[in-house]
Amino acid sequence: MSTTHGSTNVHDRAQHALADDFLRQAVHFTTDRLRYKKQAVTGEFGNWEAWRERGRQIRQHTIANLDYYLDLFTRNLEAHGAHVHFAATADDAIHALREIATAQNAKRIVKSKSMVTEEIHVNHHLEEMGIHVVETDLGEYIVQLSGETPSHIIIPAIHKNREQIRDLFEAAGGERLTTETRDLAAFARRTLRRAYLAADIGITGCNFGIAETGSIALFTNEGNADLVMNMPKTHIVFMGMERILPTMEDLEVFAHLLPKSATGQNVITYMSVITGPRRQHEADGARDMHVIILDNGRSRQLGDPDFQAVLHCIRCGACLNVCPVYRQIGGHAYGSVYPGPIGAVLSPLLNNGEQYQDLPYASSLCGACYEACPVKIPLHDMLVRERQRFVASGRVKPAERAAFQAFRQLFGKAGRYQTTIRIARRLQFPIAHDGYIRAKIGPLAGWTMSRDFPVLPKRTFRELWPELTRKGNGRG
Template identity: 75%
Template sequence: MTAHSSVRHRAKVALRDDFLRGAVHFTTDRLRNRKQAVTEDFGHWETWRDRGEAIRRHTIENLDHYLAQFADNLERLGAHVHFCADAREALDAVAQIVRAKAARRVVKSKSMVTEEVHLNHHLEQLGVEVIETDLGEYIVQLARETPSHIIIPAIHKTREQIKALFEADGGENLTTETRDLVAFARRRLREMYLTADIGITGCNFGIAETGSIALFTNEGNADLVANLPKTHIVFMGMERILPTLDDLEVFAHLLPKSATGQNTITYLSLITGPRRAGDGDGPEEMHVVILDNGRSRQLGDPDFQAVLHCIRCGACLNVCPVYRQIGGHAYGSVYPGPIGAVLSPLLEGGEAYQDLPYASSLCGACYEACPVKIPLHDMLVKERQRFVAKTGGKTGEKAAFAAYRVTFADHRRYLGAIRLARRLQGGFAKGGVIRAKIGPLAGWTDRRDFPALGSQTFREWWMARKRGTRRG
């Protein structure tokens, strides 16, 4: 499945994959239930959401100030800062570092931004071996696939598939037991850390007041990636800034609880510049690549600026009825789920992801789950409006809504249409429902029953009741 096919086509493919749907249901149910339990126990969750939203709103409204402060502090610490307008500039910046270091092997920890710019493919074209060290990312890399969930990249893989991938990579005979698969990955990756020329990490948050990089992980791999190679490269979206360390304390609660239902993250690492004299470990050289790639277009836009508040927790995916049915790859984007349906068209532009805003029921569950209260359901509607304003909409939809407007503008036309529809449904309605696949209704009746019109509308029932009352 590619981004160039339609989301409708990709969704149909996903719906035929029973294992995928079962795995997505199982995992998202578990994450959602764990989040509910831990936030109820924590208490005052809505107050924490309000604090998180206020911090993110203030930061994005003053992003230029905090980015400048962050960059100044990084450079004072001895790090090199690369502001990159787009993916090409970011890839060129990394290529220059790779060439300067004559690097042949790179280890990476989880980073959605590097997925966004297709960094692995670019490095491989330069002859560099790239190894993902997050277990889920390692699995999908071996499968030559992209992550299907922001937090759990290999949610769609069976144990048997993982076993086959590991055996092909390492030439060992393995079982499907979790401890054996994890032990293999640990053995395989340990040698990579020790022999890598460059380590590349993402960045959960950059702290403006200190120039620190905050990394949230559960496996500890990011610490090894950042500290063992001589050169450390950090990739971060320009919006991933917090003003102070006090603000980080808020997100040290919001992020793990929303993402995985953990009370606290296993590893919260703060990296403040490269190795200094007297330090026992750390890279000799540190580079921070700060990527725009369409983000700045949302600044000042009252409809979409709040999308930059996102902290990439994935909570919106776990409650989305569409994602839970079709998984992440059906979105055809690095960013799946409701956040991807909003973000991908904004960052990408053009026609590639213009149908993603329609992959939503607009139920609003994503807003209720979001720890920083991003109104994704409202944004999806606005993206649909912009798409229709730009393209004029589909001919069939325009005709249908024109007929709807004419019919519902006059109660007599409405009642006439109801009587006509009631007669026409006679050959299709059985037991109060329509199961036949009829024209544009086929997309509904293919998966569920369509309620048949009743013998009376409420208006007809009410008028009959009034007449009966008068006679009485």
Template identity: 60%
Template structure:
């Protein structure tokens, strides 16, 4: 278990991340590469803003009519031979899964990458019931061996290097393996192939559910999702209730937006559209396909003018790559399943413990980079402000913050008090400031200056500068007026001489 998982406060987790130079460099390197890839892929596509607008339109229309499209999806999925289950809570999703396991007398499960399964902590409950669970996405497999959770929605092992991966896989292999990518991938491939062939049940997530056909769509770059969804006799898909899109035509738009925004790919390597279980003339596929549709707090956002748009998310991770906070602290510092800006919004909305999770909204600079990066234009920066306001209304911030804001309000609401405070600050910084700025780690500046330098207050305020400039201007006008008067006198005298 990592330090992050044993640290209960956001500040503690952030401190751990900021003190981990390797983590910070790894996250920075990968997110910058993903951002550059995205930029190149979107420029090549052309008209990216039009594609974003179309994606926003599809998601907005679907969520606004979610009851209709969800009903249509369920109807068509059942007609295709699927078993469809509804889970109001995470525990209900777990219970449904365990019942299926019991009915099939399952002893082993293979999984492909699924954020919803992480959300309900299905691995923990399956292992608790004596069922072997193996993640088959390479990144997920690595962090499973490390006993950790994903640190990125798309690239779960972003925080590991080759040496660390070699150590984990060597332990699994029972012999030393070199820190060579080809060797490590080869071992993982051979090991997981055995698990694919032995598994009783396969569990996948769902990128999209298509209402008009009742199909589920899986995006994958490694092909493991196809193995998980075809080799075991029983396939379980876990999907959030919001992952519906109306038609295959809409899938074309999402197939352009998601991979380009996520990793900068033109298309994902494998896109599987699964419509029901194996039929009589099919060569492969599961005998049973179960779809578990999870609510777990999502329906509470429907009809909410401030938060409904969070359900538009297609889980591409672009907001994480653009976020300056995520790039410094990584994903584990957020403490929940979802990290980055989407996690800072979604986690407090889905969790009942608002006091613990509401503080995630403070892990943001509110720069709006997440909105610019989002392929479906979710205004996450606005939602972070709404959550902060809600936290204040519910009295969640510490009293010291309330006292500080009230003091600032009193000072800033009267110009004389504000000027006096600025003069006091200007005087006190003489004892705190270096050549570049304020570096002292005391009082309210302690947290800020731990990793940055606060700018110095100007020696002269804008108002003082304005008054000084105004005085200079008035003096210049007076000087010009005086010169003009003297010229008039000189001209007048010259005219009198000419007449005489």
């Protein structure tokens, strides 16, 4: 997974983001809009908690029996004439893609938005194969032209303003454009229409794979996925192996949960349910359909009581929109394809904890993500459990470990605790002014950089307690 600013830790990338006023304003504006729309639409819909619980139960059952439903799903897919590829790793998936592209002698590919293709860097690999690839979702197209990665799961170009977009489009199309949304969108329509017509292969993701029928359900608002999968002669679907629902009836639940949670829309503009390649006597639709099913670290979460539920995620982005950290730093600062709370949980898990180890600390554990999640994934608890694993496996700084060992010693007995407070009271004396500390020293520096810290008063509550019971018995 690539990072946008090249820095290797979330702290440095966050600094960069915090200095970008446009970015922060854009993120505030967008997430506010999505939050309020969600609030309105779920309020009108009613019984939202019952729907969330329904979603959680269906996802839990599906993942707990995933081998069965994947088997059923792929048998149905094949019965309809689609080709299925099982990819244990990102390399396997790219290998399958390479073979299909070579067999088709593909030169040009169009894509619709898919997080899993970002996860395994499909575009990068296609370019290495000398294949011209065009993203067709308007936001993804903008991000592709600027050589960046998406900064939000649902709204990829949240960080770009209309002047930047116009400049990118003018450079790509060699024509003069205004900054009017209508003009910019019309340019994209014209340009991308040519790309669809010229493409040999269309690549999409998959929102849900329906086991009982072998169907792929795709959600878009622009309608680009339909052109991507129907115009070129070959359609390749990339999907994470967990993206399954047992039945069409279950899809109704998620056709409500997903758009309402993602963008506050009552319904997605286009839900395309594709069941195999074009039939005999059909004159459009892809002739060949390939479905590449990816594990890439997902099966490691199965059977793990702490993390299996992360596979319940339906990639709606609702947790990003309510996260106080995402709100301040945006998506790129996470340095991972999956940003926000879900990214902070998922990225270290998919990478076996070796990369993105700092992400689980980029959270105040406020629990807003859990409250927003349409399938009730306890993301805030998972962040703590990831920290626990880093501690257990020794992947923490010695100073931090020493500090908490001291905490255990000093706070583990009331007597030692009291002595500690007394000593601290004396030690603070040189840096305390007017009842507060402002000095940026030691572990306090992160706090005092922006806030005053109160000094310890002369006595503790427990030292005062005898007086409270003696004089202030309240009734007398």
